[in-house]
Structures are given as structure tokens and as C-alpha cells.
Amino acid sequence: MRPTLLDPLFSPLSSLTGVGPKLAQLLATLLGREDAEDARVVDLLFLAPHRLIDRRHQPGIAYAQEGAVVTVVGDVIRHLPPPAGKSNLPYRIILQDDTGELALTFFKVKGNWLEKAAPLDERLMVSGKVEWFNGRASMVHPDYMVRESEAGNLPMVEPVYPLTAGLSPKMLRKAVENALTRLPDFPEWIDPSLVSKQGFAPARQSFEQLHHPRDDRDADPQAPARRRLAYDEFLAGQVSLAMVRAKLRRVAGTPIVPTGKLSSKILAALPFSPTRSQSEAVADILRDMASDQRMLRLLQGDVGAGKTLVALLAMAAAIEGGGQAVLMAPTEILARQHYATISKLAAAAGVTVEVLTGRTKGREREAITERIASGAAQIIIGTHALFQDSVIYNNLLLAVVDEQHRFGVHQRLRLTAKGISPHMLVMTATPIPRTLVLAAFGDMDVSKLTEKPAGRKPIQTVTVPTDRIEDIVERLRVAVAEGKKAYWICPLVEETEESELMSAEERHAVLSMMIGAPVGLVHGRMSGPDKDAAMLAFKNGETRLLVATTVVEVGVDVPDATIMVIEHAERFGLAQLHQLRGRVGRGAEASSCILLYKGPLSENGRARLSILRDSEDGFLIAEEDLKLRGEGELLGTRQSGTPGFRIASLEHHGDLLEIARKDAAYLLERDPDLISERGDAVRTLLYLHRRDEAIRFLRAG
Template sequence: MKGKLAETTVNFVKGVGPRRAELLNQLGIFTVQDLLEYFPFRYEDYRMRDLSEVSDGEKITVQATVYGAPYVQMYGRNKSRMVCKVIVSGMPVNAVWFNQHFLRERLRPGVDIVLTGKWDARRRQITVAESEFQAGKNRQTGRLQPVYSVSGDISQKWLRKVIKQALEQYGHLIEEVLPAELVHKHQLLSRREALFGVHYAENIDEGQAARRRMVYEELLMFQLKLQALKAANKNRKHGIAHPIDRAQVEEFIRSLPFTLTRSQQEVIDEILRDLREPGCMNRLLQGDVGSGKTVVAAAALFAVVKAGSQGALMAPTEILAEQHMRNLQRMYEPFGIQVDLLVGSMTEKQRRDVLASLQMGITDVIVGTHALIQEDVYFRRLGLVITDEQHRFGVNQRSILRRKGMDPDVLTMTATPIPRTLAITAFGDMDVSTLSELPKGRKPVKTYWVKHDMLQRIIVFMGKEMAAGRQCYVICPLIEESEKLDVQNAIDLHAQLQQAYPDFRVGLLHGRMPAAEKDEEMRKFKDAETHMLVSTTVVEVGVDVPNATVMVIYDAERFGLAQLHQLRGRVGRGEHQSYCILIADPKTEVGQERMRVMMETNDGFEVARRDLELRGPGDFFGTKQSGLPEFRFADLMSDFEILELARDDAADLIQRRDFWTSPEYAPLREMLQREKVLSGDILD
């Protein structure tokens, strides 16, 4: 499987011509192996049901017979609504199609048809999503159907057909990659059975068994990489054993205008212990918004510089890099530590000067964006690499920066709270430090949930705050109007608020703006040139504006709890009382509960726990914001037990001599070789 099918391009599958192959390439499908491992994210139940079993508003699949001529109503630009009388379970029912009037000629009285759609009991009406005529030999209905992520001109129906064809053509070449002992130990399906079962499960149990096999395989491969790297790193003693002077670090901590929390002190102690060791530190620092990760990073960089090395701090945006640079300069001023900035928008002369200073060792700490990883950036003696909001960088970007030194120590930071046991298992090659408390003196943000009809009172309240010299964020979910969602959008809202506040400057920030424009808008807000910032969620991470005291979130029910908490963390950073106002009319109990959770707690770990309860494990870590590795098939929360099994099995295998020699383990060794794990690089 890993050999021949991985080398056979997808255009060898019957029915895939050059144009279709290009479309599949856009989905990341290049080979037959890619196609067979393109897994569905859920299943649709198309099994036939009787109307008497169905609740109002439920999605159903039913057998119907046409008994009336269809009526078509055209509206808008080429839009249509077609209604046809059908008999279902002996009852006359209206079937309604939108924009499918091309079916009109086929809907003749007496014709049998299978309908899938939403049942409206009051109107006795099915709004049809899919329909199939009985004559079709490849009927999709009447069974479970896989649902894939598709885009452009690729339809679900065509992709199902092509995957089925690939299984028929190449299924006999699928080879087992797991050793027999593990397949037997965990009562797993064979790889061939699982791949057939994933795409064409006869029932839910069969689909779950197939998925379990593929999840275990994926997590075992992941854990083998982590365990192999961890073992390799423990054996590598050619990192930098920094001669840390604890007294100097204590002097730096005493110079700060605030007292560190107990949690910050403990984490700094853990990092200093790592820095003294000859092995390479590979530590994850996680902490809630505002927990003081930057100060911990500053203490680590200070210790390394005083021990004779240079430090690098990489941030995802220029404005965040500038903020870090200014903070470090302020903290290091009494100690003569040179901090410089390297970002893409600098002039050629500025850049040359910084590069020269860095290479000669005049620069002690360099702060920058991905500009730090360009080829012509050289260090004199790089000893510590820190990445902020590490999930915003690709693995390659982080590893390139690390390779600019001779095995420097690595600290990665994330503001997304992750349960500690999960973090330790998921980041098996990393040690995990957690900042579990907020700095003293920080006033909790007061959070309110209001309905849309309170808008005028909110406008008055924000006006008072701005008149008192404060600033406000206003967040909404979409950039511009959408036919599908009736939600406020940033562009319209910006225009409305400009009219509402003629005496104040209102800025606009959204994801479709060029990076330079986004940075400029954020800089204006940070420097108080604009009083209010209307934005999509691009402000979620990073920039510190202590003068901002109000965070208003429109259509708050459209956001997840973790995202709402991150947004709330943008205020409450200064001396004045701050407020988070959630404008929402949630229709579901889950939406209402989210609003209640936000009002009840400011604790990010509690928010994360409640978020997991509400959203279920399926999509808690589905966002790229989590900072956790992304998987094709596994879900780290719902599959946590399988993750632990895989971790234990991987740790056992890596330590066994026969794992490195026996033919039974050859596929697993080849995977480690392919992933370049055995070359000694550290996995991010």
C-alpha cells in the first residue's frame, strides 16, 4: 500500500481524466493512496423511513410516487421554486425543489422517486435536498452514505463513485502496515477491511469499527514519531548547557514593576533547569489570556543572554512583534541588553544593519516575524528560540529558525488552555508548563449578555467610555453580506457606527485586507488614533491595548466558547474596569448555555472544560487555533483512550531491539525514515 499505491497517480483511476485529476489535486489528492485515505467526516442516513416515525423539522428519506403535474415559479436571476404533489406512505404530500426545475420533465404522474429532505408536518411538505429516480442503477439512497469535504466542481456523488472505483481497481493492493500482534491485541480490522468499511459502511457499527482501526493507526504513527524523537533527544548531549546565574535572574525579576505569580515563578524554575542541562529543551508554555507568558519568555531570554548566547522570539504578525520588542526593551533597559526587530516592512538599510548586528553578536535578542527565517539571517551564537502563538506557524517555519543555531533550546507558547493530561500525551516529545493563575490586581472583565433590541443603550454606553478617554472593540462574524446567514457584518456595521459617533474615529479591520493595511489599522488603534475598532475575529490573538475597556461581540451565538473567551481577553489589560457585551438571540439551548458560561466565569480552563461539554469532543480541537496537531481521522478528545493505547504501544516498540531489525516492523520503520525522524531533527 505504502509503496505502489503511493506512487500511482490518481489519473490511473477509471473515470478520472486530466480535468478531474486537477480538481482532485486541489483537495490534496494526488495519488491512489491519497484518494483511498480521503476519509468522510460524517455519514448521512438515507435509509427509508415511514412518515409516521418522523418528527417535524427532521431530515428524512422516503419512497414517493408522483401523482400531480409540477408547478414552477421563477424569481430573481435564474432562481426557481418547483412544487409537485406526491404520495408518501399513502398520504398526499407537497414536494418542493429550489433551483432544480430541470427535473420538471421527469416528474410525470405514476413515476416512483426517492426523496431526501426536511419534513414540515404542519404543511405536509418535504423541502427536497436530494432526489433519485428508481431507474438509476447506482442508487445512493436507502443506505448510509459517506459525506466528504468537497469544493468547486467536485460533487459528493462523483467523489463517492470514484472512490468506489479506486477500491475495486486497487483494493487488492492494500497492504497491512501494523504488526499482527497489535491488530490481534486491540481486535482491529485489517487495513483493507477498514478502508472498505470507512467508505462503504453497511451500518453505524461497521463504520465505527473501520474508523477505530484507522484512528489507532494514525495515532500510533504519530506517537512513534514523538517517542522516537524523545528517545533521540534524551541521548543527544550536544545541546547547550547554559551557565545560568540564578542571582542575576532574581535581580531581573526584582526590577520588574510587579510581583510574579507563584505559577510564573514555578514555570521560570522549570525553564532554568532545562537551560542548564546539555540536552535540548523542547517545552510548551500554555496559559490563559493575560496570564503573563511574555514575562516568563523575557526571564528565559534574559538568562540565556547573560549566559553568553543570543535569543530569538518569533511572532505571527508585525504589530505583535513590535509589541514584544518594546516590552523587552523596557524590561531590559537597566541591564544593557540589546533588543532588535526584524520584520518584512523594514527598509533595505535598516534590515542590513540589523543582520550585521545579529551576526557580529551585538544584538542579544532578536524579535521578528517569519522574516527571521530567511536565508541571509545568521546568528553568532543562537541559544534559545521562542515562538509565540505557535499554531500560527508551519512546522517548517519553526524548524528553519531552530536550525540557525547549534541545537538551541526551544520554548513554544500558546494562549489556548488545553487539559494537562491531554497536552502531555499529544505533545509527547515536549515538556508542558502551565500558567494557572492571573497576575494580582487584574480586575475581572464584567460580562453581560443582551438582546439585539438593547443596541441603542450599548451605543450610549460606548459613547460615554470613549468620552472618558477609553477605547472600544466591536466584533462581528462576517465581512460582508451573505445570502445564507442573517448576521451583522463588519463593513455595514462600520458605516453605521461612523454615523453614530461623528466626534470619534472608527477603524475597520478584517481578514481580506492586505497585511500592511491590517497592521496599520491595528497600530492606529494601539496608539489611540482611532477610538473604536470594528473588526472580524482577526484581533483574537495578541495585541495589547491597555486603554481598551469595552468588547462588544455581535451575533455572539455564532462563536464558540473558546473564541469568545479569547476575544474577551483583548480587554481588561489596564487599570480601568473593562466590559464584554455579548449581543445574541440564541435559538438553541447550547447557544444560551454558552452565553451563561461567559457570564459565570473568566477562567479559561473552566471555559475550555465547559466548551468541551457543550460542543462534544467531535470539534473541540477541530479548530486550527488549538495549537494541537491536526489529524486526518483522529479526534484528540473523543479518541483520547486510543491515543493513550497508541502512546503506550509506541513507547514499548521504540525500546525493543526487534523493532529496529524484524521484517514485521519494516512498514513502521519506513514511515519514521520517510518523516526524517531518524535523522535526529526535533519534531514541532
């Protein structure tokens, strides 16, 4: 049961004064919750301000520095509305103080509210970012603008939060202030010696300081309050991962004694020999599976490093040991592709392979589930459908999960819940830096595949500004006419008003006209069968150019595709660009990747694209990406089951993660059921961070 102490924090947002259904929904959207029902008061407390407005900084208009956020007090001397019928032009108000003039600039002004808010000769206080053009100061859409007579109500230092359309800073600030009144005095869950060594304030005080910064130092990631709350977040994560690990370990595994009969046949049928790191990974896996403790191993291998072969050899060992193996993929396309690759190799050893996805229906499904239950099916490949209640295994000894970060950590427990305790091998093509492995999968041993398989050609990567797009299209037209295959990746599915990016559908229409050959289209909003059909047409050569969104990032295998064009490359994460690039260069022909970017690039943007241009080492690229963008972006999106930390950041608080991991291990070793005084406080911490799942294992275990 959640401690009653936390009840006020887990009330719905609508329980806060002034928050009705509409505002609750806006807040839920901002907080990344599906609907208002799922968002709680506590979520507002974890919404950290990203900067602050310091109204004490009033240098005078002439002395305001370019790009600085300043406060100005001055008289309204002119209104310059746009000419009639030209509503796309800005409305300007000229403000004057003792040192000079400032143009307040507003776009898309409706009605006459500016005339009311800033009448001529009125003395105003405005705050916002100052920009200088041709020696004139300008402030576009000030952060706030009030009459000087009313300025006394404004706090001199105010935190600035992220917003969402329709939500004003004032509404949000009021909701956060209301949420702060619900804070209880928490029990201390951090070890006392660490509290004094790090100089941590109590949790309640840290939340209050987070939302009431006094100056820029308080908004810095290294501010004491942020470090305290970051540590709490890491500790909650590491304790729950360690509890998952202990629970999975507590269910004994079945030691597997392979004979080598099947794997030797598979190896003999290969046209190449495995790389050194493939052989080492297989040795690690066999050693783990021979123990009566369940294996939990993460296999990291760059795109095309040969993870599938390692997984197949592990599955062959499980079959030699008298059992079955499953391979679970995140999408239908990937599952069917694994099936195509694995069934060919398994046939050499006489191993039977089945594929089961959500689309397998009726009699076909019944026949397959019967073969799984009888043990006639030895390797079963599929999607989440593999773990539905209707699927009963004869003797499941090994589960391989592909693209782990698409599944949450706790989905791995579904298997255990079914009373099955297979060894687990988790594969990812996203090279994950060590700190992130700790944060997301703190409970796993890791094997890395570091070489490219034999015969892979390097991919030539070039960066090209979008104003040369016509040259690229012409080169593509010639290449397609010569029989080559190419991908064109777009960042969005359909045109939205705010975005000037070319959507996939529009780009498809334009390229279809210009290429003079059939062009395919795949994006995330298409149905599964439509996606598969478009991919198949590309694979079979019916279309030679495929326009796609990032749905092709994971695992689509078309060995004869040699050209990859990525539009608006500056908008993608490095790891994601590297994944996309890995879709080409899979055959014997030389391949190229063209990164189209919209200039001018920021320094960070230039650095990112040049890392990609100069390196094909996914691990190096991932480490750089972590430095440049932070962990939230590294594994694609925020929603992909990665540790979406709310306060903590691996980039700024990496030192605390290591301490939290050791602390969690130390605590659970001494108090595995969390019944001591500190253990009880840690239970409160787990509930506070919505890690209830972990507590259920304590009770169930």
C-alpha cells in the first residue's frame, strides 16, 4: 500500500484550486501523461524550471546586451500597427527610457488588446530577450508586460518552465505553487553519512528550493537542490532495478548443457566465419546458461555486427539442451525479417522455426500454438503475441528480446509471471554508453560486438545543404535508372502549419514526379499490412526508391540498397542517424549516406554532423551523442522505455549514478525486504517516483 503520507501528492490535478478539466488536460499533456486521469499533483513537483527571469537586472535600454534577458521601465511613445490587410506583418510599440528606445514586437495580434494594455504615455515594465538590429533594440513578444503601477505584485526572480500550446506561464506557476503546499515532511531515505558528505538538504526543502530559485546558480544542474533530487531519482531507479534483478535471480534457471551438434551444422553452413567478438559473446552466453542462475545478458552490437547469428547459436544451445527458444521483436516487419534470416540458417541443422504475430489468426494460429505446446516448434519468432495467455510452451529455456529499449524493463517480468523462468538475452543495435546501460538496465551483464562482419564495405558519408537538393535528386534519378536502390528519410509524416519541413507524403509526391520511376512510401501512421507491402515491393525491386519516416530505423534488411538520403539531418539524434545509415552498406557494393541539412548550422549541429561523417564506430558516436544531447534523446524518443529522468541528467549527475548503484546494492544486501527504518523510508521513495512495480515484487517474491 502507498503510505498515506503521499496521498495528497497522488490526488488528481483537478483537486488543485483553480484547475478545471481543461487546464488539467493541458497540464497532463505538458507532463507527458496520456490523459488527465493519469497525471497527479506529484508530477508538477518534478517539472523543473529550465531558466529564470531576474527582474533585478535593469541596465537601461542602451546598455542591454544582445541576447540578454532584461527588465526595462519606460514610456509608450508610439504605436505602429501593420497596414490594413497585412496581418502577417508585426505590430510594434516603441518604448523610451532615459537611455534610448526599444521596439516591442508582436506577431498575429488579434483585436485591440495592445492599445488597452499599453496606451500612449503609459509607463510600462517589460521583461524579455533583447536583440539588436542596425543599432536598434527590439524585444519580440516580451515574457511579461505590466503597467509600472502594478509591477509591485511581480516577484523579482521568477522560474521559467516549459509550456505547451494553450497554457500560460501564470496558470502553470499557480498550479505549481498549489502543488508545493501539499509537500509533507518526508522520512530520510539517504544514508546519513552520504547526506553530510554531499551536503544534501531534506527532500521537502529541496523541492521548495527547486521551484523558488534565488539566482542563476539555483537554476544550474549542479545546484544543491537539484543534485539532491537527482540522487533521489537515481536511487529509486537503482533500487527498483536491483529488486527486479533479485526477483528474476530468485527463480532458479535451468542449467543448459549444449552438445554442439546443431551449432556445428549452422557454423558449417555459413559463407564466412564468425568475428572474434561474436565468438566471445557466444562463449559468455553459454557460460551464463550453464549456471543454475538465470542468465540476464545485454548484447550490444552495431547495425550489421551480426547479433542475429549470436542469438541463433544461443537458441541452438537451448534446443540441444532439450528445450525451446523464443525471439521477440518490437514490430511485425522485424519479426518476419528475423524469421526469413533464421529459418534459412536453422534449416541447415534441421531445426523447426515458427513465426507468431498479432496478425496470425484462426486455424493457422491454432496449428502453430499446438506445435509450440507439443514442443514440435523449436524456435518461435514473433511480437508481444508470444506472451499471451493462450500460448503455452513445452519447455521454454531461452528468451531473446530484440531492441530492448522499445520494451520497458518490467515487460521482461511478464515471462516470469507466467511461471516460466527462461534465460534472457536482450539485443540492441543502439550502442549505449556505460552510464546509460547502468541507468536503464542496471541489472544486466553486457557483451559487445565491436567488429563489422567480413565483406562489409565502409559507407561514404557526406553533408550537403538543402539548397543543393536539386543536384541530389538528379543524382538519385540517374542511380535509380541504373538499377540502384535508395532510401529517402523525412522527419515528419504530414505537413503541419507550424512546420516548414517537407513531410513524407509531400516529398513522396515530388520525387514521384521527378524520378520518373515508381517510388514507395512507408510511415508510422500506415497500417501494418500496408507497411509490409511497401517494404516488400522495395525489397523485390518493384520500387527502387523508398520515401520513409524513421520507421525504417530498426532492422529492415534490403542488402542491395546502397544510397541513404536523410533530410533535415540536423533534427535527428546522432545515434538515430547512425542507425538509419546502417540500413545501407549491407551488401557487397559501395554505399553512400547523404545528410541534407538546413543552414546555417549551430556549432553543436556542425559538431554532431562532423562526428557522423568521420566515424562509423557506433559506440564512439553514442558517447559523443550523450555529451552533446543528453540521454533523453539518445535512444530515439522519450517514450521508448528509456529512463526518462525528470530532474537527473546523466550528463551532469553521472557521478551520483555510480554512488546510487552501490548504495542500492548495499541496502538490499542488508535489508532485502526493506523492513528496517531506512528500508521503510526507501519504500516511500519508490512510491514517490511511481516505482510501485518493484514493491509488488517484494510482496510477490
